[in-house]
Structures are given as C-alpha cells and as structure tokens.
Amino acid sequence: MKILLTIYKNEIAPRFDQSSEILIAETEGEKISGNPRIILLPGTSGEDICGLAIKENISLLICGGIEETHYQYLKWKKIKVVDGVIGPYEQALNFAIAQNLKPGMILPGAGIYGEKS
Amino acid sequence: MTKKQSRAPIEANAALLSQLNVISLFDSMTIGVLFVDPARRVIAINRFLEAMTGYNREEIVGVHGENVIRSNLLSKGDPVGQVLESNKTMTLEGDIINQVRKKIPIRFTISPLQLSTGKKAGVMILLEDISLLKDLDSKIHGFSGQEKIIGNSFKMQEIFELLPIAARTDASVLITGETGTGKDLVAEAIHKASNRSRYPFIKVNCAALPESLLESELFGHVRGAFTGADKDKPGMFRLAHGGTIFLTEIGDLPLPLQVKILTVLDDKEFFPVGGSKKVSVDVRIIAATHRDLGEFVKQGKFREDLYYRLNVLRLHLPPLREREDDFRLLLDHFFLEFRTNLHKKIKGFSTACLRILSSYSYPGNIRELRNIVEYAVNVCPNETIQPEHLPKTLLSVPQAPSQSAPRNEGTAQVNEAAIMDDPEMTMPFTIPEPVGWGEVEKGMILKSLTKTGGNRSRAAELLGWSRSKLWRKIKHYGLE
Numbered sequence: 053m054k055i056l057l058t059i060y061k062n063e064i065a066p067r068f069d070q071s072s073e074i075l076i077a078e079t080e081g082e083k084i085s086g087n088p089r090i091i092l093l094p095g096t097s098g099e100d101i102c103g104l105a106i107k108e109n110i111s112l113l114i115c116g117g118i119e120e121t122h123y124q125y126l127k128w129k130k131i132k133v134v135d136g137v138i139g140p141y142e143q144a145l146n147f148a149i150a151q152n153l154k155p156g157m158i159l160p161g162a163g164i165y166g167e168k169s
Numbered sequence: 170m171t172k173k174q175s176r177a178p179i180e181a182n183a184a185l186l187s188q189l190n191v192i193s194l195f196d197s198m199t200i201g202v203l204f205v206d207p208a209r210r211v212i213a214i215n216r217f218l219e220a221m222t223g224y225n226r227e228e229i230v231g232v233h234g235e236n237v238i239r240s241n242l243l244s245k246g247d248p249v250g251q252v253l254e255s256n257k258t259m260t261l262e263g264d265i266i267n268q269v270r271k272k273i274p275i276r277f278t279i280s281p282l283q284l285s286t287g288k289k290a291g292v293m294i295l296l297e298d299i300s301l302l303k304d305l306d307s308k309i310h311g312f313s314g315q316e317k318i319i320g321n322s323f324k325m326q327e328i329f330e331l332l333p334i335a336a337r338t339d340a341s342v343l344i345t346g347e348t349g350t351g352k353d354l355v356a357e358a359i360h361k362a363s364n365r366s367r368y369p370f371i372k373v374n375c376a377a378l379p380e381s382l383l384e385s386e387l388f389g390h391v392r393g394a395f396t397g398a399d400k401d402k403p404g405m406f407r408l409a410h411g412g413t414i415f416l417t418e419i420g421d422l423p424l425p426l427q428v429k430i431l432t433v434l435d436d437k438e439f440f441p442v443g444g445s446k447k448v449s450v451d452v453r454i455i456a457a458t459h460r461d462l463g464e465f466v467k468q469g470k471f472r473e474d475l476y477y478r479l480n481v482l483r484l485h486l487p488p489l490r491e492r493e494d495d496f497r498l499l500l501d502h503f504f505l506e507f508r509t510n511l512h513k514k515i516k517g518f519s520t521a522c523l524r525i526l527s528s529y530s531y532p533g534n535i536r537e538l539r540n541i542v543e544y545a546v547n548v549c550p551n552e553t554i555q556p557e558h559l560p561k562t563l564l565s566v567p568q569a570p571s572q573s574a575p576r577n578e579g580t581a582q583v584n585e586a587a588i589m590d591d592p593e594m595t596m597p598f599t600i601p602e603p604v605g606w607g608e609v610e611k612g613m614i615l616k617s618l619t620k621t622g623g624n625r626s627r628a629a630e631l632l633g634w635s636r637s638k639l640w641r642k643i644k645h646y647g648l649e
Binding site for chain 1: 228229231232233235236239240241243244265266267268269270271272635636637638640641
C-alpha cells in the first residue's frame, strides 16, 4: 500500500491545500518497505497534491483539514482519505499501518511543531 | 475623599476581575476567539469558535493553534509570529477549513497578550466569519470582470483564452487597441481574476495630467516638496500596494517619468517627490495605449527598455470592424441595457435602421456603438427605432465599404421602404445570448473533451489545467 502524508516539520500539516511538503511511504503488511520519500513542492496547491497522489498511485492519503471538493475528488479517484489528523506524522503513519488511524484523530504526540510532548 | 478611601473599591474590582472566568465572557460573543501562548499552543477558545471549527475546547488545549483553526495564515507571512514579535495588533483576511471540510472566509484580528509585568503571554485571535460579506460582494461586483466582456468572434475567443493566463502571473501586461475597444474592462478583468483581486485596482490616465502633477499623483510627495504641498500624499503606487495599477494611455507618459516607472518595475521601490526615503511597493502594472508603441520607440518618444519591460504579456483588442460576429451581439446587449435602465417599451430596430448601423465603420468602436444605442433609445418615442432616431452625425457620414464594416446578414435583401412603413417588420431581439467567460470556459471544456474523445486527462493537458481542476469545472458546469 502506498501512503501519502501532507507534512509540516515533524507533524501532519494543518491544512491540505497549504502543504508544500509531502511524504510518500510504501508498506508491506505491517511494515514500511524501503525509505519513505519526502517531496518538496514548488508551491502550495491542493490540485497539485491531488494530481501527484494520482500519478503516484496512492491508496491512502493522510492530511489535516481538507476542503470538501478535494476530498470528494480523491474519493472519486478511489483514494482513501483520513483527514483532520493532528500530531507527528511518524505516529500517524504507524497508526495507519496498524489500521488504527481515524479521521479527526488527535495523536498522543500532538504538541507544537517540531516538538513532541 | 482621602486617597486611601478611594483605593478600596478599585482593589475590590481587581479581586473580582481575577476571580472571573475571562473565557466565559467571550462565550457570549458571536465571533470566534482563540487564545494561544507564545509557543502558539491553545490556551482556550470560546463557544463560537467551537461551533465554527467543530472542536471541543477540552480536547484541543495544548495543541498547536493552527491545527485547530486550519487557516491560510502561514501563507501570508506568519502574522501570528509578527504580532508576537512586534506587539502590535494586525487585521487581515483569509480562510479556515473546519471539521466538516467547509472553507469559511474569515477576517482575523490578531492582538498581543501581555501580562502586567510586561511579559508576553501569547496572542488573542478573533475570527470573524465574513461569508455573507463575500457573497454580497460577489453579487454586487460579479465573480470577475470577464462577465462584462462580450464576444463570440474568433478574435475575442483568443482574448478570452489569454485572460486566465494573464491573471495567473504577476508579469506586466500591455493592452493595445484602438480607442473604445474595451482596454479598461480587460485590465479590470485580469485584476479581478488574479490573486491580487482583494487588493486595490487603481487606474491612472497618464494623458490626463501635466508631467509635474502626474509624478506627484503616481509616486506621492512629502510635505514641503513644492509650493502647496502642505501635507504628505501617498501617491497611486502606494495606494495600489498589494494590488494592480493600471496605467492607461501609457504612450503619453513623459520621458522622465518613464525612467521612474522603469525603476519601480525593476526595484519595486521609488522616492516620493521631495522625499529622501525610499518607499517599497508590491504592485502589478498593467499598461494600455491606443498608440503604436513600437513606432514611438523608433521615434524616440518612448523608452525601448520600458517598452520591452511592459510588453511581457501583450493583448491586442480588435476594433469593432474586425468583430463582425459580435456586432449584433453588442447591439442587442446595449439595447437591452438601456431599454431596462430607461424603462422604455421599445421592441427593437427597424431593418432600415439596422442596415445603417451595420454599414457604419465605428471609428470610436464599442464605446461609439454604445453611445449611439443610448441616444436612439432615449430619442425613440415609439416601439421601433427608426433611422431618424439615430444621431444625425451617423446619417451624414458616408457609409463604410462593405468589406470593412460590420454587416448584419438578413437585412440586405429586404426592401427598405416597405420595412420602414411596416411596424411588423421590426427586427426582434432573438439573436444569440451574450457570451460571458463562463460560457466560453464551458465551450473550451467541451471542445477539448471532443478533441480527445472524452479522455479527461488529455483534455486537462490540452487546457493546461490539472485533472482535478477540470473535474471541478465539469461538475460546476454540469457537464457530467
């Protein structure tokens, strides 16, 4: 399964369309296979991230706040979206692999950017 | 009353205030309130913000404030950071996305919080929902100026295709075209469709003022710069900060001012008249002229470097005589506009009248056509506009040769005398609807989908859009 996370520093970016950094990880069973890739985007655009998710054949997208239009579009493209997630992206990824990540989840490590409480 | 006696109630009030739960005071307010500490972690939110964001205050205390409001503030240069640094209140517009994925336009007011000891305690952010204001604004002003630009002709379709490209970038635009071809409308449409649309669009006619006044008008002056300058004047460039300045009749700009404009284009800063302090501005320049700037450059009347600097994106608006397909469309549009405004019950033009109108050469282009229609609708007392209701100048001017004049098919073969005598022969207004940008965009989508045999990815490529944008537009226009 290929997972895309919109990130800001060590956390899930608060807003999908304002993210300029994304992380793509591939999983096999309950493990991450290979090294996750971090991609810096030239600007912030929800459309561009949608396009990238399709191009990369993403199955699961984890993000913060997302507009309904983008959400419906990704859903239409058969991409599962877990939105409204708050907290460190590593934790989000681990929760997703363990199939415990839920939309709107505030992860235990949610604190200030770059710091884990 | 002694000093000691007067202090007692004040101390009592202070004690009372400290016992009050300040947040509960904000719960009765109908705007969202968020308190964050200097590390931007949520201290508290009021009830209205709970409803606005969909979060319960207990669950988000200690979480980074941005994760709660999900605003686009970070893309505006981190205003919260600026307020924490400067200790000054800041107001700006943006939006948030709430838990139900709704984007809400917001006016943010960010104020510093300071303890009585002077220590910074964080910031208070007021979030005012301005959806209604935005809706009203779009109802009054329309989505964009493009809706006002009418045209079905091939040459106008080309302009329609270029407009979104010009709106997407910050590059300078040079609009050329004869007088009355709609250069102002196009400039405004570009501004309204651009990211600068929330900021001012300032129009300056470079031919309207003498050089000395124009310099002060454009760049402002400081107090005492010249006789009569009794106070500082900001100037149009400073007023247009963040937005667009539209320099119309740029061909008439005096040479010394051309140098100054060039400096602004290159450095984005300038000295006001009589000032010693540079002023920085972020302004996009759109220029327009009815003159042949290339020829002016050859004659030394216009600086070559400024010409190339302005001529990044060039839009040439065709004269009316080259827009044959649009003549009837524009005529109907203006007729309906004036008939409604003047509460007249006129049904239309007689065929003889149409023949005169369609064979005139319109040196003043669309503006002239509009004025003629306004005159005719005002003057006509009956249900049909006859040739005698047209301006006399139009009737005395020799008609343009058929090749260059806009012609209206269907009028030429009809017996003029018979029609003029027969009110039943009035030309009804059943000609194609005026086409705005929305219709053109819809047509572009259909055209590209037809070209690619319904393949949306390739159609999106053809349009230069992302697939999601195409999908949104398809949904918007109901083309599914």
